[in-house]
Amino acid sequence: MALLLASGDDAVLSHGSAAALWGIGPEWHLVEITVRHRVWSRLGGVKGRARPSLPDRDVTVHRRIPVTTPERTILDQAATPISDASLERLVNEADAARGIGLDLPRLRGYCELHGGEPGVRRLRRLLDPETFRLSDSELERLFRPLAIAAGLPQPLTKVIVNGYEVDFYWPGLKLVVETDSLRYHRNAIKQSHDLLRDQVHTAAGLTTLRFTHWQVAHEPEHVEGILAATRASAR
Helix, strand or coil, rough: HHHHHHHCCCCCHHHHHHHHCCCCCCCCCEEEEECCCCCCCCCEEEEEECCCCCCCHHEEEEEEEECCCCHHHHHHHCCCCCCCCHHHHHHHHHHHHHCCCCCCHHHHHHHHHCCCCCHHHHHHHHHCCCCCCHHHHHHHHHHHHHHHHCCCCEEEEEECCCCCCEEEEEEECEEEEEEHHHHHHHCHHHHHHHHHHHHHHCCCCEEEEEEEHHHHHHHHHHHHHHHHHHHHHHH
16 A cells, blocks of 8 residues: 555556455555556556556545456456466456456446457457356356256266266266356367267266356356256156
């Protein structure tokens, strides 16, 4: 906070520091600050950026600290060299966080208002429902309650069935559920592998269901309904 105050009245936390303050990113040891004027007075231990065009709507106060809004924070991070996996985690954490009022449709709308800015194309690609991907832990956290609500017992996860690792498995129901991001399932080799795996499971008397990560995160009623119907037919 002292470094922020030393940077001037129009300085705000941004980028990785802002993500950490919002609770959607990891602890950030390097303090990142944006100043809303053209001159940046260098301070030790601070990575500063001069952005006089940063609008008021992209700045707020959180925990009594001036900071970029969650939407601006994510877009700023998308314009940096952080990995795609790190950006995905940032978006997932923001979508799951309570109290910051940000969901994926709102973030997608924010991108539409800032077309052409650095990071927008990358963030749009990430927010495409066909390529959206949850982390394994977040996927499991969201999927398990849907299965329970559909009347299924707790599934086994990441186990080997018929020589293949599966995402979720119910031995008593002879049911396998795979959750796909279409980003990794569009090429012919991957599609052939998935087809062969499903054929092997079918030959062994198993039912295989496939849901996208987007469906699990944003169409839970559909996922729960399909699971319940499958359970009923299995009985």
